Amino acid sequence: MRHLLSISDLNKSDAIVILDTATELARVSDGQVKKLPTLRGRTIVNLFAEDSTRTRISFEAAAKRLSADVINFSAKGSSISKGESLKDTAMTLQAMGADAVVIRHSASGAPQRLADSQWMTGSVINAGDGTHEHPSQALLDAFTIRKHLGKGGPDLAGLKVAIVGDVLHSRVARSNVLLLNLLGAHVTLVAPPTLLPVGVESWPAKVSYDLDEVISQVDAVMMLRVQQERMNDLFFPNAREYSRYFGLNSQRLAMMQPHAIIMHPGPMNRGLEIAAEVADSARSVIVEQVANGVSIRMAILYVLLAGAPLEAGSN
Amino acid sequence: MSTTTFVLKGGTLVDGSVRDVLIEGGVITTIDKSIANNQATIIDVTDSIVLPGLVDLHTHLRQPGREDAETVASASRAGAKGGFTALSAMANTSPVADNAGVVEQVYRLGQEAGLLDVFPIGAVTEGLKGETLSEIGAMADSIARVRVFSDDGMCVFDPLVMRRALEYIKKFDGVIAQHAQEPRLTIGSQMNEGEISARLGLRGWPAIAEEAIIARDVLLTDHVQSRLHICHVTTAGGVEIIRWAKARGINVTAEVTPHHLLLTDDLASSYDPIFKVNPPLRTEKDVHALREALADGTIDIVATDHAPHTMESKECEWQEASFGMLGLETALSIVHKTMVETGLLTWEGVAERMSLAPTRIAGYKEQGQHIAVGSVANVTIINPHKKWIVDRDLVQSRSRNTPFHGFELPGVVTHTFFKGKLTLDNGINV
Amino acid sequence: MSIALSASDISRALTRISHEIVEKNQGAENITLLGIPTRGAHLAIRIAQTISTIETREIQAGMLDITMHRDDLRMRPLRAIMSTTIPSVGIEGRDVVLIDDVLYSGRTIRAALDALGELGRPRSVQLAVLVDRGHRELPIRADFVGKNLPTSSNQSVRVHLVEIDGTDEVLIEGEG
Numbered sequence: 001m002r003h004l005l006s007i008s009d010l011n012k013s014d015a016i017v018i019l020d021t022a023t024e025l026a027r028v029s030d031g032q033v034k035k036l037p038t039l040r041g042r043t044i045v046n047l048f049a050e051d052s053t054r055t056r057i058s059f060e061a062a063a064k065r066l067s068a069d070v071i072n073f074s075a076k077g078s079s080i081s082k083g084e085s086l087k088d089t090a091m092t093l094q095a096m097g098a099d100a101v102v103i104r105h106s107a108s109g110a111p112q113r114l115a116d117s118q119w120m121t122g123s124v125i126n127a128g129d130g131t132h133e134h135p136s137q138a139l140l141d142a143f144t145i146r147k148h149l150g151k152g153g154p155d156l157a158g159l160k161v162a163i164v165g166d167v168l169h170s171r172v173a174r175s176n177v178l179l180l181n182l183l184g185a186h187v188t189l190v191a192p193p194t195l196l197p198v199g200v201e202s203w204p205a206k207v208s209y210d211l212d213e214v215i216s217q218v219d220a221v222m223m224l225r226v227q228q229e230r231m232n233d234l235f236f237p238n239a240r241e242y243s244r245y246f247g248l249n250s251q252r253l254a255m256m257q258p259h260a261i262i263m264h265p266g267p268m269n270r271g272l273e274i275a276a277e278v279a280d281s282a283r284s285v286i287v288e289q290v291a292n293g294v295s296i297r298m299a300i301l302y303v304l305l306a307g308a309p310l311e312a313g314s315n
Numbered sequence: 316m317s318t319t320t321f322v323l324k325g326g327t328l329v330d331g332s333v334r335d336v337l338i339e340g341g342v343i344t345t346i347d348k349s350i351a352n353n354q355a356t357i358i359d360v361t362d363s364i365v366l367p368g369l370v371d372l373h374t375h376l377r378q379p380g381r382e383d384a385e386t387v388a389s390a391s392r393a394g395a396k397g398g399f400t401a402l403s404a405m406a407n408t409s410p411v412a413d414n415a416g417v418v419e420q421v422y423r424l425g426q427e428a429g430l431l432d433v434f435p436i437g438a439v440t441e442g443l444k445g446e447t448l449s450e451i452g453a454m455a456d457s458i459a460r461v462r463v464f465s466d467d468g469m470c471v472f473d474p475l476v477m478r479r480a481l482e483y484i485k486k487f488d489g490v491i492a493q494h495a496q497e498p499r500l501t502i503g504s505q506m507n508e509g510e511i512s513a514r515l516g517l518r519g520w521p522a523i524a525e526e527a528i529i530a531r532d533v534l535l536t537d538h539v540q541s542r543l544h545i546c547h548v549t550t551a552g553g554v555e556i557i558r559w560a561k562a563r564g565i566n567v568t569a570e571v572t573p574h575h576l577l578l579t580d581d582l583a584s585s586y587d588p589i590f591k592v593n594p595p596l597r598t599e600k601d602v603h604a605l606r607e608a609l610a611d612g613t614i615d616i617v618a619t620d621h622a623p624h625t626m627e628s629k630e631c632e633w634q635e636a637s638f639g640m641l642g643l644e645t646a647l648s649i650v651h652k653t654m655v656e657t658g659l660l661t662w663e664g665v666a667e668r669m670s671l672a673p674t675r676i677a678g679y680k681e682q683g684q685h686i687a688v689g690s691v692a693n694v695t696i697i698n699p700h701k702k703w704i705v706d707r708d709l710v711q712s713r714s715r716n717t718p719f720h721g722f723e724l725p726g727v728v729t730h731t732f733f734k735g736k737l738t739l740d741n742g743i744n745v
Numbered sequence: 746m747s748i749a750l751s752a753s754d755i756s757r758a759l760t761r762i763s764h765e766i767v768e769k770n771q772g773a774e775n776i777t778l779l780g781i782p783t784r785g786a787h788l789a790i791r792i793a794q795t796i797s798t799i800e801t802r803e804i805q806a807g808m809l810d811i812t813m814h815r816d817d818l819r820m821r822p823l824r825a826i827m828s829t830t831i832p833s834v835g836i837e838g839r840d841v842v843l844i845d846d847v848l849y850s851g852r853t854i855r856a857a858l859d860a861l862g863e864l865g866r867p868r869s870v871q872l873a874v875l876v877d878r879g880h881r882e883l884p885i886r887a888d889f890v891g892k893n894l895p896t897s898s899n900q901s902v903r904v905h906l907v908e909i910d911g912t913d914e915v916l917i918e919g920e921g
Contacts, residue, residue: 024827024828036814036863066813085630085631086632087630107633108515108633108634109515109516109586109633110586112585112586113586113631130634131518132515132517197513197519198508199511199512202510202514203514302813302826306813307819307823307824308819
């Protein structure tokens, strides 16, 4: 594996290797900041053409803990915001000798464009592209689910997960549907019909419009952020109605199975898709998701960069 | 070697007969089993098909305004290379061809290039804004003699504006060529809406956005008893509506592009904007419906929608890239591959759909005539037995954005005659 | 291919090493045994059992994964990382005995010392190996050696253990 552009780049054993590696890394460090020499002398560029402090910091911490040299190339004040083309940026990174580029971009497919082009030779890691995918988020979500609900096996066989909210615009949902399915979990998407893509019937997931019907059945519920700009775009009448039908409030919390966990990729709109008391409840693993992010991203960097370089073109 | 008198030896005409053709003074003067002429340049076209010169009803020549992407002269060379003897210059230039001045300028540039006829299309509305009618009458009366009006690139969306335009052009038997795209349903749209767009996270472009406008406009055309042409039909549903309208006797014609006869939306999976085009590539089912419709005459013609773009507007993220593909140099080979090799169309059918019918729709003079004695000598020779590999670095167009780079295609255009003058000689531009 | 150590040779060597560890450390109170995965970890468990018998008290073995500290990661296909488990007595201030199957270039032990340094500060670090085949590339030596096996560098030494391979033996492959 040379790049991580989409969960579809992984087979089941690749995904499990990443989860297992992250498990070991998390266990050894045990919360303390430890530095491993693994990627000493390698250069990793964080190319963030879209603001995302949390993901950038998570990748930066992961790379630094593996002793890589990290260069941050973020949107504000960089040439990307001044209209420099992706191609010119890529050629700059190539000249800087980047071994890997972690890219966050508002355009779906931008990481694949980088990977497929002849503009640069390093590994490309998708840190979220438009409304396409966010594979490292899905891996950390699977990691979190396995830690809490795993039955000792390496995968998530038989677990039921609901993904609730703006599936149409969610890269987190796309990556999670693919990965959860790959690991044997059963996914139900819950959303108003306006926020499900045409073509969703081809996804390996069930679809429901009724959160109350689904909430009591699942082992984990993953709430998606509702972007502010959707409010004025006819996807639903208003925030109050959205919240009434698709928000996770304490009544719905009470309907959940005792072992079920609550997840959110962040940042949350408290009071809209998730009530404050639910986000802060004992069932919520939202803060832990953030912590797990560093271990998962270390594992991704390890798997992509630590081994011998593959022949050009192989992936 | 004469440059005005030619004998085409041993070519096959579209009716299947093998004949020699004598071209003298810009006209076909003799067709016979064997012609001997000492003054003539003899061209051996054995095993090749002799077609009437191709006429494109939908070409973006980019001049004036974007001469870095294409000029009338470079598009003329690309046209000659592809077997065309007439192009129709779409109005979305800068400035927009919404007045007599611009259409006359484009017409003159075509004449100066001298490789084929360049017939300007006039904008329906001022600045393509869809609000007020452009000077349609003045363009019709200009030396460019405009008969086809289109806001292509933009849809004439306002139903009242469309109605008035359809009515106004009846004065001189004009036609409105509609770019059928409901704008509200396609805000920010990037590709066909369906399974592929759902997976790729690219904003969907529903088929209905095209079909709704086609349906509205055939009804409007019926109501005001005018004439409508639908640009680049891409959906099976659009085909059904046009079939229905024709059965009702509504005066509507339609075109399909070569790329929509071959390519499908799964190509977007590469996120390579070389496959980004307006209207978007659709599904396998649509491709089959389009081929059937072109075969049965529901769709009247093939038009290229040749849309050159500079490197920088394609070497970028999908959503930042421009819409459009080159088409002139590959059109006949794509039709050969998708329609002739599949048995859907004979060469006679190809001549009808790529030369005679577009000429009739647009009312062009001295184009689209059968290979017959007395016809203007606009002639295209294609060797159907040869194959070639498309190379974007070898195109005549000033841009390189062909989606067919690396494709092996059947049928090589070897010679093009424009009014008796050789513009493509053994595959080489003259 | 020839058999360098039989099952009973291995058994005797491990028993001797166990005694030597106890003797050198004047008992087992302050020792922490860490095997290097995969085969070193199993040898550590066997040595811990033997020492437990000698000392009539429960001695645990842990294991120390060194993958992330290797200096040859870029030269080989990706290695899956293994578990690191530290016995409850910890390593801080302890006499840590690293246990591996074969000592060769010394690079693995170098990586193990680095990995250990990340986890704490032992009082001392000692090294026990089943086979020392020579050809050191670093200034590292073993404190306890089951058998010195002179080899040439184009030979390879294969250690098979019951826990993994179903049989106990040490083989030498290739021409000397």
